Amino acid sequence: MDIFRTLGAGARFDKRRFAEDVKLFEQRRRPVEEFRGQHRIRVYGTDVPRPFQTFSDLAQQYELAPYISENLARIGFKQPTAVQMQCMPNRELIACAPTGSGKTLSFVLPVLHDLRSPQKVGFRAVIISPTRELAQQIYNQFRALGEGRKFKICMMTKMSTSQQSEDPRLRQKFDILISTPLKLVHAIKQDKMDLSSVKHLVLDEADKLLDLGFLEQMDEILAACSSPKLQKALYSATIPSGVEQLAQTIMKDPVRVVIGTKNAATETIKQRLVYVGREEGKLIAMRQLIQEGLKPPVLIFVQSIERARELFNELVYDGINVDVIHSERTRAQRDNIVNNFRAGKIWVLISTELMARGIDFKGVNLVINYDFPQTVQSYIHRIGRTGRAGRSGEAVTFFTNDDADFLRNIVNVMKESGCDVPEWMLSLKKAR
Known part of the structure; x- marks a missing residue:
């Protein structure tokens, strides 16, 4: 509604009517x-x-x-x-x-x-x-x-x-x-x-x-x-x-x-950080998660195609029902992997940033950031593959000593998303 009425030539401004229009x-x-x-x-x-x-x-x-x-x-x-x-x-x-x-x-x-x-x-x-x-x-x-x-x-x-x-x-x-x-x-x-x-x-x-x-x-x-x-x-x-x-x-x-807080994740995702010390600690932490019992489907993000292949070989050796998707797979291979993952034929899928944006896997229960995301945007999009359409989900992010400078950025996202985070993490120095 336009609260300013058009006044004809010679018309006087009616304060009372104007006040009533503003109130309405x-x-x-x-x-x-x-x-x-x-x-x-x-x-x-x-x-x-x-x-x-x-x-x-x-x-x-x-x-x-x-x-x-x-x-x-x-x-x-x-x-x-x-x-x-x-x-x-x-x-x-x-x-x-x-x-x-x-x-x-x-x-x-x-x-x-x-x-x-x-x-x-x-x-x-x-x-x-x-x-x-x-x-x-x-x-x-x-x-x-x-x-x-x-x-x-x-x-x-x-x-x-x-x-x-x-x-x-x-x-x-x-x-x-x-x-x-x-x-x-x-x-x-x-x-x-x-x-x-x-x-x-x-x-x-x-x-x-x-x-x-x-x-x-x-x-x-x-x-x-x-x-x-x-x-x-x-x-x-x-x-x-x-x-x-x-x-x-x-x-x-x-x-x-x-909607919600800008550059934050949905509140349906339970987020947690896992300190692994050095690079070799990631595989140990990964195997501990497996021993605790993973509820598939699970999506794992790594930083490069080479690292995707390396982790795939390790998990296959451990007897995990796993596959890997990245830009060097053919179109037919990628389509087949996505369909099999959605159908439950693949329990654990390792991916580069290729799958981090937009893809809707409604049933994903857990996202693991095996390699620490390089930006806040990458983190939000990665973990957003779980907890979709009101469902609950979990996201676990491994971090090493080398990731300490970038940790606060992720911690702030967690806090804005409603997660409990330790005070000492909030006081970390900002990444340069």
């Missing part, structure tokens, strides 16, 4: 602010729309197409999460929410709602993710939520790129594109991809995509999305201030949504 405005705003506070939703920006409380409210508030409501019920989405409640509005958006909090659905819903129905005008929505595994996961969610409307959804592969180059008419058959940056940039440079009709550009794991490793590729993609109606949305569990400042330069008056 505050009365209407207060329940919304209380609701946001209860769900730890913080918003920044102008004209931020109110959150919806249930999917029924969503359908009514935004005149959601019936097929979307039916698909939500069919898949089993009963109650929206905090990030989903606030991220429906058709606005440019920067959203920071914990791992496992339902960020994927929070951008799938508004995209499908705004596109309404299939059209043969070319891609109207592009979703970028840093890994193929995450892109596949997003693709599956769009397919599930879009059932009943026959949207043409394309996940960028070498095959799909070559097919589009053979017949230009194929370019107009698709509505939604999901891709990693490099594949899409190759297609743009070879004039195999027209993004001039794109209305929605979503960056999932935005802090990774706006990092130096991907920044040049993102510039190419942004330049190709030339429609004046383009709206951008950025999502991640961690958005450092530098990345946020960069994002502001490519967005128009974005709404910022922060």
Whole structure:
């Protein structure tokens, strides 16, 4: 409601009416602010729309197409999460929410709602993710939520790129594109991809995509999305201030949504640190955890491909049902490993940073940081593979004498996430 009434020529300012309008405005705003506070939703920006409380409210508030409501019920989405409640509005958006909090659905819903129905005008929505595994996961969610409307959804592969180059008419058959940056940039440079009709550009794991490793590729993609109606949305569990400042330069008056504490893990994860002394102490500590009894599935993170192989060989020797995934495995091998891990055929999976972002393993009971994470962002994304969608999980991080300088950063994340940490750890010197 606009509390400032338009005054005609010669009209006088009515103090009493103005005071009544202000009071009414505050009365209407207060329940919304209380609701946001209860769900730890913080918003920044102008004209931020109110959150919806249930999917029924969503359908009514935004005149959601019936097929979307039916698909939500069919898949089993009963109650929206905090990030989903606030991220429906058709606005440019920067959203920071914990791992496992339902960020994927929070951008799938508004995209499908705004596109309404299939059209043969070319891609109207592009979703970028840093890994193929995450892109596949997003693709599956769009397919599930879009059932009943026959949207043409394309996940960028070498095959799909070559097919589009053979017949230009194929370019107009698709509505939604999901891709990693490099594949899409190759297609743009070879004039195999027209993004001039794109209305929605979503960056999932935005802090990774706006990092130096991907920044040049993102510039190419942004330049190709030339429609004046383009709206951008950025999502991640961690958005450092530098990345946020960069994002502001490519967005128009974005709404910022922060769920919980910025750069913290979800409270459903029990986090603990294990001192192992020196490097050789890690394997001893690992075997102690195994002897105590691991409840699979378990995900172990290491710092390099070589270390992944070394640990794999040790655990195989110990008779553990284990496999290893990293960027040098073939696409077919990686898909097979992920499927087997989800199906319970693999109990322990060793991974590099490849699997640290976005991948949804709902049943993971334990994450072990065998090698100490190099950044707060890496730590949050790694442990976020457990404790997803309200489930409980555990994260164990080994640290040596060499990790002492970086320990306080992780301890602060633990404290912000509601974990009990020793006072002496909080008083450690900050890493330089």
